[in-house]
Amino acid sequence: MSILARAEMIANAAGRMVPEAVNGRLQTPYMGVGKYRPGGSKAAPPIRSASDYPASGDKRVADLETALRRCGLRDGMVISSHHHLRDGDRVALLALEAASRIGVKDLMWFPSASFPSQKSVIELMESGVVDHIEGSMNGPLGDYCTQGRMRGMGVLRSHGGRWQAIQDGEVHIDIAVIAAPTADPFGNCDGSHGKSACGSLGFALADSIYADHVIVVTDNLMPFPCIPWQIQGNNVDYVVEVESIGDPSKIVSGTTQITRSPDRLRIADFVARFLRDAGIMRNGFSFQAGAGGIALAFVSYLKQMMKQAGVKARFVRGGSTKYLVEMLEEGLTDYILDGQTFDLDGVRSLAENPRHVATSPFTSYNYHSKGNFASMVDAVVLGATEVDVNFNANVVTHSDGRLLHGIGGWQNCLSSGCTILAVPSFRDRIPVIVDEVTTLCGPGELIDVVVTERGIAINPRRQDLIDAVRGSKLPIRPLPEIKGEVERICGGKPQRPQRGDRPVAVVKWVDGTVLDTVWQII
């Protein structure tokens, strides 16, 4: 049965050994940035007839089990879910457990991301209900995969890569199960209202359009019409009402906290000063930063500098937080284009402020779109687990190869005008700046600046940036010099962790080619 045992490994354009086939499907090895241009037509769901759906528009059924049965659930199907409810989500597990009761086997679960609270999927994999997961895995699910216990191979995609895989037919979703904080009986959904409000529902949009069957699950059913609708009921087969779609305390954080670590604040301050001194912070500019401690501090420093300089942004990209919302409300940016909403202030703003707009990976990240927003952003601030001296970076595995994070929008954001990795130069005793990354997630040619607490390294490919900050007081240093300093502090180069010789997951590039392999750990 095992495809893994037969997997032939070949070297891709980055010199990484990757499997020729994944879960029985032939793969294209990574060819280089922008090199892969597949042809043909996009995938599409089957043709439907409105006459098959209730004229009243009422698509409610008693429960998830009924809905799954009516969708024709059978062995080997692909079930998808979205992760806007983050660690508070209950719906994905409800759906997989209902499938288990129906008695089907070998499902592929295709979440836009998984979370530690979904660890009981391990039991469903042990019992054979779920064969494997294609989507981010961390915590217990990540360990399960990297220990080589998952039957199929894991496939890690960026948010844009997930949309790409759906659009070019690499992944065909049989049944999409969409958790909706608010919905009507027709299936229109909104994420910004209701007791389980999570803001945007952008990660579920592709699923709603391309899946054979779509089930909406809500704990806040309202009479038609549900306004605004982020998911259109015209794509929805069934609506299921449940007591609760998730634990609100884990869906959004009440308050997002700026780090108080002096080292991290120093990194954030450097990033903000870099944008200022390089002239990127100017009227009409745009940027994107996440919700991590460094990113939040960066936003607060940049905000002060923008005020001092009298500069206003045209748009900022969320993950939205209180800090971006404050910028919007103080007139420091015209718009927030929001992919996901991280805190209560973000949810409120998205619901109330017409200049705070929900986006999806289609608009922002998709390789098969006719362009996307990511390359139009002037600067993006990202994290990483490792960066090598050629600016290649890892974001999915720890240095020992264990799965740590999903890719999220990280890979997609690398196409911005100035991609900045804001990272400590070492964590505990483990160097972050290394000779070679354990797992390649981002090609160095797309990574422009690495900011650490010990100095800022600019990619030699970006002579324009090097020139722009000449004369600045910022500590600009070559990356190998920072690496050398860190190795001295840590007491020499670390030994290379032992790894197994069996691939357990692949990292896809934004175009669907295979960038690298995650190996079993021993």
Add this chain to the structure above:
Amino acid sequence: MTVAIETRIGEAGHCGPDIRSDLHVRIEPRESGRIEIDLESRVKPYYGEAIRRQAEEALEALGVQHARVQIHDEGALPFVISARIEAAARRAGLGEGTRVLPNQIPLPKPSPRDRLRRSRLYVPGSEPKYFINAALHGADAIILDLEDSVHPAEKDAARLLVRNALRAVDFLNCERMVRINQLPLGLEDLNEIVPESPDLILIPKVESRNQVVEADHRIAAIKGDYGITRPIWIMPILESALGIENAFAVATASEHVVALTIGLEDYTADLGVVKTSSGAESLFARQRVVNAARAAGLQAIDSVFGDVGDMEGLRAWGLNSRALGFGGMGCVHPLQIPVIHEAFAPTPAEVEKARKIVAAYDDAQQKGLGVVSLGSKMIDPPVVQRALKLMARAYEMGLSE
């Protein structure tokens, strides 16, 4: 029957999910058998072999031959590992008189007597995670503290940690200060610290000239033993009513005293008054410190401002402190450093005025005039001196070319 010999388990350091950059070492001496090392470490895949090798070498140097050694490491750097192993061995009654020293990085240049001392960042001597990046934040000095921030039961171990940090951690341009314990315990600190050439020793709770003399003699003796010729300066901390009364005697107790400072928590406690943010209750003491220090030709350095969240309060305190004649103050968080540097910097107007005075002085010198005048005003020599000093300081702070 086996012969009963005294075995004592020695433990040192910390481990646990919330601990970073430290380790816990437990040494259980045995009567026979080899050294058995159990190693647990969150960085085991990367440095497991290095840690084991380091532990074996350290134990051998300490003369530990038969023991079970348990190491639970949380990503500690090598200088911490050796300090913890040494501390555990000593607590087990082993390795007396042996030091396990990490590699020595090049010593920075000796500290000038009159260097800029606007900010000094306190780092608890038992918290190695704060040592490593302490110097990055640009304070004029780092104080590795062995006194109030270290629990009485941890004094012996912290001493070794601070000693090793002086050898192995690059404190960049920061003056390397150590606050020892109140005498006589502080003398034991000196035995470990002085051989590693710290730039300055802070002596807490000084009340009399003799305490400074005693510490100074001990420092000189150890320096002699180790052939150290570079200066090790002294900054006494006055923290009681009696200490304040004896300020001038303390300031002149040794030629190595370069600055006087004050500890307001203990001082206000001694007076039995509440410490306020305006500092009215300690105004006399602070002025007394400034006056005694200046009379002895020393720098006067203010206490710390403890409320890390109140940057405006800190700024106001610093401005007031500079106006009183202090040249700097302590910090308890790196975020306080830039605020303090701003508060102790001369204002642009002051720099500009001083620049004009210095220019007029240079002009008069060139023309061979005895009297310096600026416009219609005659400038007195002390004013010229002050302006020259201010310009030199402004240059050091990067405020002037």
